[in-house]
Amino acid sequence: MHKPITVIGEVLENRMVSDSMYLLEISLHQQSGFLPGQFCMVNWVEQPTTFGRPLSILACEDTKMQLLYKAVGSGTNRLASTNSGQQLELLTPLGNPFPKPDSTAPHILIAGGVGLPPMLSWSEIYGQSADVLCFGGRDGGDIPWELLSDNWLVSVDNNMNIPEGKKVFHGNVIEMLKSMELPENATVLSCGPTPLLQAVKKQATENSWKCFVSVEERMGCGFGVCRGCVVPTVAGSYKTACKDGPVFNANDIKIGDEL
Numbered sequence: 296m297h298k299p300i301t302v303i304g305e306v307l308e309n310r311m312v313s314d315s316m317y318l319l320e321i322s323l324h325q326q327s328g329f330l331p332g333q334f335c336m337v338n339w340v341e342q343p344t345t346f347g348r349p350l351s352i353l354a355c356e357d358t359k360m361q362l363l364y365k366a367v368g369s370g371t372n373r374l375a376s377t378n379s380g381q382q383l384e385l386l387t388p389l390g391n392p393f394p395k396p397d398s399t400a401p402h403i404l405i406a407g408g409v410g411l412p413p414m415l416s417w418s419e420i421y422g423q424s425a426d427v428l429c430f431g432g433r434d435g436g437d438i439p440w441e442l443l444s445d446n447w448l449v450s451v452d453n454n455m456n457i458p459e460g461k462k463v464f465h466g467n468v469i470e471m472l473k474s475m476e477l478p479e480n481a482t483v484l485s486c487g488p489t490p491l492l493q494a495v496k497k498q499a500t501e502n503s504w505k506c507f508v509s510v511e512e513r514m515g516c517g518f519g520v521c522r523g524c525v526v527p528t529v530a531g532s533y534k535t536a537c538k539d540g541p542v543f544n545a546n547d548i549k550i551g552d553e554l
C-alpha cells in the first residue's frame with residue numbers, strides 16, 4: 296500500500312457533473328497513489344480549517360488526482376467555490392481499501408450518493424463482466440451520468456430529471472436488488488449512507504453473501520488519534536473508521552441502530 300503523505304495540489308478543474316455533485320481534478324506536487332476505498336483529508340493552504348474533510352479517492356495516478364463530492368455544509372461548499380489554480384493540502388492515501396477479488400466469483404457493488412467513488416474505482420481496477428454494478432440516487436438530476444458506463448444499474452426515488460434514453464429502476468437500490476436474479480456465491484461491496492449499509496448487510500446475511508462496507512463517519516484527524524470516528528464492533532469494542540476502516544467486514548461492526 297502507498298504510504299500516506301501530506302502533499303500540496305493545485306486545482307485543475309472543479310465542475311458540476313450532476314445537480315449536486317462536483318468532479319475535482321487536482322495536480323499534486325508529488326506522486327501519490329491509492330487503492331479503491333482509501334480516502335484523503337482535504338484542507339486549504341490559505342486559511343486552513345482545524346480539520347480537513349475526508350473524501351474518497353476516485354482516481355490518483357502519478358500526480359493527478361480526482362475526487363467526486365457533494366456540497367453539503369461549510370467545508371464542501373467552500374470546496375465547491377474553489378477555482379482552478381487554487382492550492383489544497385491533501386493527506387493521502389488514508390485508511391484500508393476494499394479487498395481485491397480473491398476468485399472469479401462475481402461481486403455486487405452497491406453505491407448510494409457520494410458512496411460512488413470507491414465503487415467506481417474498484418470496478419475500473421478489478422471489475423469482471425459478471426459483476427453487478429448498482430447506484431442509487433434521489434432523482435435523475437442527482438446522477439453523474441457521464442461517469443457511469445451502461446453497465447451501471449441506476450435506481451431513483453422518483454422519476455424527475457431522467458435524461459432521455461436512460462433506463463432507471465423506480466424505487467430504492469435495495470428494492471432494485473430484490474427485483475434482480477443475483478448470483479449465489481457473490482461478495483457484496485457497498486459504500487453510502489448508514490441506512491443503505493444497514494439494509495445491504497441484512498440482504499447479504501439473508502443471501503449468505505460475504506459483505507464489505509465503507510462507513511461514512513464524521514472525522515477529525517483522519518489517522519487514528521482523535522478517536523472522533525469510532526465504530527462499535529460486534530465483539531463489544533470500538534474501531535476507528537479512519538485507521539481500522541473505513542472498509543470493514545460487515546459482520547464485524549454494528550451498523551446504524553443494529554443491536
Ligand SMILES: Cc1cc2nc3c(=O)[nH]c(=O)nc-3n(C[C@H](O)[C@H](O)[C@H](O)COP(=O)(O)OP(=O)(O)OC[C@H]3O[C@@H](n4cnc5c(N)ncnc54)[C@H](O)[C@@H]3O)c2cc1C
Pocket residue numbers: 334348349350351352363364365366367368369370371372409410412510511512513514541
Ligand atoms: C471515509 C469517508 C469518505 C468520504 N468520501 C466522500 C466523497 O467521496 N464525496 C463526498 O461528497 N463526501 C464524502 N464523505 C463525506 C464528507 O466527508 C462530508 O460530506 C464532509 O466532511 C462534510 O463536511 P462539510 O463541512 O461540508 O459539512 P458539515 O457542515 O460538517 O456538515 C453538513 C452535513 O453533512 C453531514 N456530515 C458531515 N460529515 C459527514 C460524514 N463524514 N459522513 C456523512 N455525513 C457527514 C453532517 O452531519 C451535516 O448534516 C466521506 C466521508 C468519509 C468518512
Ligand code: FES
Pocket residue numbers: 513514515516517518519520521522523524525535536537538
Ligand atoms: S478521525 Fe481521528 S481517530 Fe478517526
